[in-house]
Amino acid sequence: MYTHSSAAASASGGALAGAGGPTFASRGVGELAVVESIPDTIVSLFSVLTHLGDPWVCLFGVSFAYVVGERIGIDRSAAAFVLGLGLGAVGLTVGLKELFALPRPPGAAEPGYGFPSGHTLGATVFWGGTALVANVGRRRLRLGVAAAAVVAVAASRVIIGVHYLADVIAGVTVGVTFLAIVFAGGPGLRRPATPSDRTIIMCYLAGGVISAAAAFTNPIEIEVLLGVGTAVGGAAIWSVLGRAALDANGDLSTRSVVVGAVAFPLPLVVMAAVAELSMGSLAFVAAGAFGGVTLLSLPVAVSSLFE
DSSP states (O other), rough: OOOOOGGGGGGOOHEEEEEOHHHHHOOOOHHHHHHSSSSSSHHHHHHHHGGGGGGHHHHHHHHHHHHHHHGGGGOHHHHHHHHHHHHHHHHHHHHHHHHHHHOTTTTTOOOOOEEEEEHHHHHHHHHHHHHHOOOOOOOHHHHHHHHHHHHHHHHHHHTTTOHHHHHHHHHHHHHHHHHHHHHHHHTTTSOOOOOHHHHHHHHHHHHHHHHHHHHHOTTTTTHHHHHHHHHHHHHHHHHHHHHHHHHHEEEEEEEEHHHHHHTTTTHHHHHHHHTSSSHHHHHHHHHHHHHHHHHHHHHHHHHHHOO
16 A cells, blocks of 8 residues: 555665665665575564554554444544544655655565555554554553554564665654654643544544645555545544544444444445556545545444434
């Protein structure tokens, strides 16, 4: 999701790489030699763990949490907020990759630029943001689980040979900084409060602005175009139906939760399918808006079916 830039990017150092010289472009510290000695079984294991930072996996997880709400210990408003955080993470990843234009390690199996690591940045924002706003278990344990997931993703990106160590360190740094800024201006850092409607809307708008800025750096990057649409649609529908979606928390029966859980992948499938098509930019933005509106309004629609 973060790597649809031209595959030729992996073969060039980019403008900033040229300014910094070959050392900055390669930016290796001997990790590639270490990775070559790792047994194939371990590499295969980390090839699976790397999906903990896959943007579609994270989107699927937070969307499921949004639909089932309190039943898994994550308030629906918190899940909506984390979804907005994810939009910002996508925009930051694409924008920074285009800005630095640094190649991946030689022989990397994935195309596109390598700095910073999008999987690591996204995992930091998703798992870290979820740990901060969830209300299940002890906070210290939640943060520990989030940290373990981020470390696993960061290590996996180096072990499977698609990033340098510097890339994943940068991904974590940017992700933590982004979370600190957003939470400081919204729910709070020490004991984050349940995100208010205004905070959620502002989070979507911020994600949309970041994604739009990234679209200027790479106007053919499908994910940022979808992100712009999702942000606009999400902010608009939450301003109208946000309170109704939260009220649906207490009204959902087991039957309606099951229906919602079955239905929520549909807008995600539509967006994933659209991402594989050759369409104009506005069509991708419209598809993202459709996905955002459909997903966030789903609890209200399902709840109304069983009234």
